[in-house]
Amino acid sequence: MEGKLVLVTGGAGFIGTHTVVQLLKEGFRVSIIDNFDNSVEEALDRVKEVVGWGLFFLQVDLRNKDDLEKVFAKSKFDGVIHFAGRKAVGESVEYPRRYFDNNLIGTINLYEVMAKYNCKKMVFSSSSTVYGQPEKIPCVEDTELKAMNPYGRTKLFLEEIARDISQAESDWQIILLRYFNPVAAHESGKIGEDPKGIPNNLMPYIQQVAVGRLPELNVYGHDYPTRDGTAIRDYIHVMDLADGHIAALKKLFTPDFKGCVPYNLGTGRGTSVLEMVAAFEKASGKKIPMKLCPRRAGDATAVYAAVDKAAKELGWKYVLLTS
Numbered sequence: 001m002e003g004k005l006v007l008v009t010g011g012a013g014f015i016g017t018h019t020v021v022q023l024l025k026e027g028f029r030v031s032i033i034d035n036f037d038n039s040v041e042e043a044l045d046r047v048k049e050v051v052g053w054g055l056f057f058l059q060v061d062l063r064n065k066d067d068l069e070k071v072f073a074k075s076k077f078d079g080v081i082h083f084a085g086r087k088a089v090g091e092s093v094e095y096p097r098r099y100f101d102n103n104l105i106g107t108i109n110l111y112e113v114m115a116k117y118n119c120k121k122m123v124f125s126s127s128s129t130v131y132g133q134p135e136k137i138p139c140v141e142d143t144e145l146k147a148m149n150p151y152g153r154t155k156l157f158l159e160e161i162a163r164d165i166s167q168a169e170s171d172w173q174i175i176l177l178r179y180f181n182p183v184a185a186h187e188s189g190k191i192g193e194d195p196k197g198i199p200n201n202l203m204p205y206i207q208q209v210a211v212g213r214l215p216e217l218n219v220y221g222h223d224y225p226t227r228d229g230t231a232i233r234d235y236i237h238v239m240d241l242a243d244g245h246i247a248a249l250k251k252l253f254t255p256d257f258k259g260c261v262p263y264n265l266g267t268g269r270g271t272s273v274l275e276m277v278a279a280f281e282k283a284s285g286k287k288i289p290m291k292l293c294p295r296r297a298g299d300a301t302a303v304y305a306a307v308d309k310a311a312k313e314l315g316w317k318y319v320l321l322t323s
């Protein structure tokens with residue numbers, strides 16, 4: 001893989017920064033594009049500090065096809081990891097057009113420009129959100145998919161688009177990575193999750209309570225049919241997730257890989273909200289004040305991954321424990 005050039009869209013974001021560190025460590029060359037919609041340029045300076053050398057970065061919005069073309073005209077990419085997109089479920093319910101515009105138009109532009117420049121290997125950030133409220137857990141890749149909100153619908157549509165493209169044009173190789181719940185940060189502490197505004201996700205919310213930026217954690221739902229009444233998710237360390245991208249890229253570069261294939265990236269273990277809080281308190285030594293609140297609209301009771309397919313076909317498995 002030494003020397004292969006990879007374009008990383010959304011590379012200044014949470015998962016993007018951690019993946020870029022691992023890509024460089026593995027000997028890939030990396031170009032990053034981002035529009036800083038949900039990130040800051042400083043995140044890239046921090047990546048530079050971690051890896052010890054400069055990065056190639058361009059501020060580009062994927063919806064601007066001309067700008068995107070300029071990126072592809074300058075360099076011959078061997079593949080793309082496509083993180084860029086909006087990801088807040090609640091915001092998507094309130095402003096669905098924002099999600100269709102950003103996630104769908106941006107990705108359609110990317111496919112068009114990739115096709116024009118004959119770059120046809122893509123790792124796409126999908127999500128366990130495509131399983132909706134699963135009837136059976138753990139979620140297996142070939143179960144029926146359904147979306148529960150506009151954000152989830154964009155991921156589902158984009159998976160369908162990827163499947164259609166690869167079916168019609170056999171020279172595309174696409175891996176859909178369905179992330180479960182990424183948490184934690186690089187061991188250096190220099191990069192991590194730092195969303196703009198009030199966090200939607202559990203872990204960054206707990207972190208902001210811990211540092212006193214927010215007064216208490218609202219626990220959404222304590223009457224779920226689970227062991228302690230709170231909802232269960234599959235929390236995966238972001239560095240494990242980053243390594244899942246390396247495994248996926250390597251798979252794309254093997255001659256036998258064909259078509260468009262989905263893989264779950266999770267641990268296969270479910271953890272409740274209260275268990276997450278307890279684990280955080282133990283690790284940090286800080287008390288997290290909590291308020292028990294009604295359920296959050298659209299939340300599933302329990303979601304965790306079946307992880308055998310990624311282990312068998314990508315040779316990838318989580319190694320870092322999150323709780």
Ligand SMILES: NC(=O)c1ccc[n+]([C@@H]2O[C@H](COP(=O)([O-])OP(=O)(O)OC[C@H]3O[C@@H](n4cnc5c(N)ncnc54)[C@H](O)[C@@H]3O)[C@@H](O)[C@H]2O)c1
Nearest residue numbers: 010013014015035036037038039061062084085087125127
């Ligand atoms: N974090 C999660 O819980 C989670 C779970 C499942 C899937 N995902 C998906 O993984 C991907 C990365 O997630 P993340 O947690 O790193 O999010 P993030 O918001 O930290 O990173 C996304 C990056 O994309 C950039 N971006 C957004 N729209 C853009 C556009 N039109 N052009 C260029 N850049 C753009 C943002 O500025 C940001 O830096 C997203 O597609 C997200 O939907 C995330």
Ligand SMILES: O=c1ccn([C@@H]2O[C@H](COP(=O)(O)OP(=O)(O)O[C@H]3O[C@H](CO)[C@H](O)[C@H](O)[C@H]3O)[C@@H](O)[C@H]2O)c(=O)[nH]1
Nearest residue numbers: 087127128129180181200201202205218219220231296299
């Ligand atoms: O302040 C908070 C935030 C969350 N939760 C609870 O914590 C659990 C996890 O919530 P997150 O928002 O962290 O994660 P979700 O599983 O709801 O969704 C996240 O992960 C999904 C993938 O699994 C999708 O990608 C989605 O976009 C992303 O927000 C849920 O039961 C939620 O109700 C709280 O109790 N309080």
